[in-house]
Amino acid sequence: MKILIIGMGYVGTTMGVALANTGHEVSGLDVDKAKIESLTKGILYFHEPALQEMLSKHLQTKRLSFTSDPKEAIKDNEVIFITVGTPSLNNGNADLTYIRQAAEMIGKYKNSKKIVVVKSTVPLGTTENVKQWIEEATKDSSPFDVVMNPEFLREGRALQDALNPDRVVLGSHSDEAFNTLEQIYSNLNCPFIRTTPVAAEMTKYASNAFLATKISFINEIARLCDQFGIHVQDVAKGMGLDDRIGGAFLQAGLGYGGSCFPKDVKELLWTADHRGCPLRILKEVERVNHDQPQYFIEKVMKEFPSLADKRIVLLGLSFKPHTDDIRESVSFSIIKKLLQEKANVIVHDPIVKLPNEWVNKGVKQINDPYEATEGADLIIICTDWPLYQEIDWAKISELVKGHYIFDGRNILEADCIKKLGFTYEGIGYD
Numbered sequence: 001m002k003i004l005i006i007g008m009g010y011v012g013t014t015m016g017v018a019l020a021n022t023g024h025e026v027s028g029l030d031v032d033k034a035k036i037e038s039l040t041k042g043i044l045y046f047h048e049p050a051l052q053e054m055l056s057k058h059l060q061t062k063r064l065s066f067t068s069d070p071k072e073a074i075k076d077n078e079v080i081f082i083t084v085g086t087p088s089l090n091n092g093n094a095d096l097t098y099i100r101q102a103a104e105m106i107g108k109y110k111n112s113k114k115i116v117v118v119k120s121t122v123p124l125g126t127t128e129n130v131k132q133w134i135e136e137a138t139k140d141s142s143p144f145d146v147v148m149n150p151e152f153l154r155e156g157r158a159l160q161d162a163l164n165p166d167r168v169v170l171g172s173h174s175d176e177a178f179n180t181l182e183q184i185y186s187n188l189n190c191p192f193i194r195t196t197p198v199a200a201e202m203t204k205y206a207s208n209a210f211l212a213t214k215i216s217f218i219n220e221i222a223r224l225c226d227q228f229g230i231h232v233q234d235v236a237k238g239m240g241l242d243d244r245i246g247g248a249f250l251q252a253g254l255g256y257g258g259s260c261f262p263k264d265v266k267e268l269l270w271t272a273d274h275r276g277c278p279l280r281i282l283k284e285v286e287r288v289n290h291d292q293p294q295y296f297i298e299k300v301m302k303e304f305p306s307l308a309d310k311r312i313v314l315l316g317l318s319f320k321p322h323t324d325d326i327r328e329s330v331s332f333s334i335i336k337k338l339l340q341e342k343a344n345v346i347v348h349d350p351i352v353k354l355p356n357e358w359v360n361k362g363v364k365q366i367n368d369p370y371e372a373t374e375g376a377d378l379i380i381i382c383t384d385w386p387l388y389q390e391i392d393w394a395k396i397s398e399l400v401k402g403h404y405i406f407d408g409r410n411i412l413e414a415d416c417i418k419k420l421g422f423t424y425e426g427i428g429y430d
């Protein structure tokens with residue numbers, strides 16, 4: 001089938017590659033010409049495991065192409081996915097500017113029957129608005145359907161998730177649209193759910209909100225574990241083996257970051273408040289997450305009442321491993337607090353380049369982990385990159401000045417690290 005995807009970000013690019021891989025003929029459209037230029041040359045402009053290889057492959061099979069020309073792209077394709085961003089406004093509400101622009105663009109250039117699929121995460125009721133925005137912008141009388149089809153992939157394993165999702169949720173009022181989407185996804189071996197657009201929108205927000213809740217829940221339990229000298233990992237393992245609970249998303253640490261959980265939790269809270277139906281549990285989830293970096297810094301400052309002029313090496317800048325995405329990364333909340341305490345901050349990340357804004361504030365990046373840790377007074381781990389488990393901590397113990405490790409992701413074996421002479425502190429783990 002011929003498919004157009006509007007918005008070549010993390011989701012749109014991954015989807016495009018995955019759909020091309022299942023035999024569809026996919027065009028990717030973006031307003032950002034630099035992204036289109038890069039993708040057309042076969043260069044993935046962000047880091048995502050395995051995606052580069054498959055992008056190159058499907059440029060060669062010619063099942064994947066990219067364009068900046070909305071008129072031709074919309075005319076040529078009957079099925080159009082929208083994967084543009086829905087960032088937070090200052091009040092927490094999602095900014096629908098890009099969604100509306102995409103809808104109006106479809107309306108403007110639409111010349112025949114279309115199925116428009118909203119893949120972006122959009123607030124309750126938005127899919128109906130998309131329909132209206134297309135109608136208002138079009139002179140063309142041929143029919144069109146709108147479907148809400150939320151995306152559940154995770155960064156760092158986006159392609160794997162796109163090729164093997166746990167479920168496909170489709171929200172529409174049209175059987176024909178349901179059938180077309182099921183045909184597009186016919187190679188996927190997972191349950192399909194047919195529902196209304198607004199229920200599909202809610203399913204996406206409720207899923208992210210629930211996962212965020214698991215994280216804040218275990219982080220609070222970890223704080224109590226700290227009080228009693230309990231290893232929270234042991235507790236999470238014991239809980240997770242119960243099928244009704246499940247072991248995923250019970251990794252205590254610095255809290256959740258990224259481009260989605262923080263923004264989607266805010267949006268759902270905003271919507272609930274404005275309907276007079278506040279979500280009390282979710283409010284606390286957000287509060288616990290907000291306080292988690294401060295809780296961690298307080299642990300550090302118990303050992304170091306003054307951080308002024310201390311050489312602190314911070315490991316990990318991305319919001320999670322296997323991605324170069326730093327949107328809402330907790331690492332930067334930690335760096336900010338360390339700078340407020342007048343510390344001397346050195347950072348390391350296997351793939352992220354420190355943005356200039358932070359270089360200008362005096363933060364220094366060193367690309368070799370051994371060179372970075374040389375002369376350190378203390379080390380802070382912010383991202384659970386496997387590299388930080390694999391590096392030679394015995395060698396590092398000979399390079400540092402002070403033997404202190406604060407592990408914000410609980411990734412090191414405390415006993416082994418302590419044997420090397422380090423004082424080790426995790427979260428709910430020491």
Ligand SMILES: NC(=O)C1=CN([C@@H]2O[C@H](COP(=O)(O)OP(=O)(O)OC[C@H]3O[C@@H](n4cnc5c(N)ncnc54)[C@H](O)[C@@H]3O)[C@@H](O)[C@H]2O)C=CC1
Nearest residue numbers: 007008009010011030031032084085086098101120121151
């Ligand atoms: N990043 C993720 O892991 C996931 C994101 N989502 C949701 O998917 C949506 C997209 O997220 P990302 O891919 O991370 O965003 P992104 O910011 O990486 O990409 C969005 C792209 O849309 C483009 N764009 C904006 N307006 C446009 C227009 N009128 N026409 C053509 N292109 C336009 C931008 O230039 C950008 O390249 C969001 O709603 C997000 O919440 C859902 C699941 C996973």
Ligand SMILES: O=C(O)[C@H]1O[C@H](OP(=O)(O)OP(=O)(O)OC[C@H]2O[C@@H](n3ccc(=O)[nH]c3=O)[C@H](O)[C@@H]2O)[C@H](O)[C@@H](O)[C@@H]1O
Nearest residue numbers: 151152153154155215249250251255256257258260319320
């Ligand atoms: O809507 C979205 O954009 C996506 O948001 C999350 O995916 P993502 O943000 O890529 O990454 P996660 O693996 O969920 O991690 C999010 C944050 O939670 C943290 N986390 C995760 C799991 C855990 O046990 N503990 C924990 O602190 C991570 O370090 C990271 O900062 C969801 O997992 C996806 O299903 C969803 O599609």
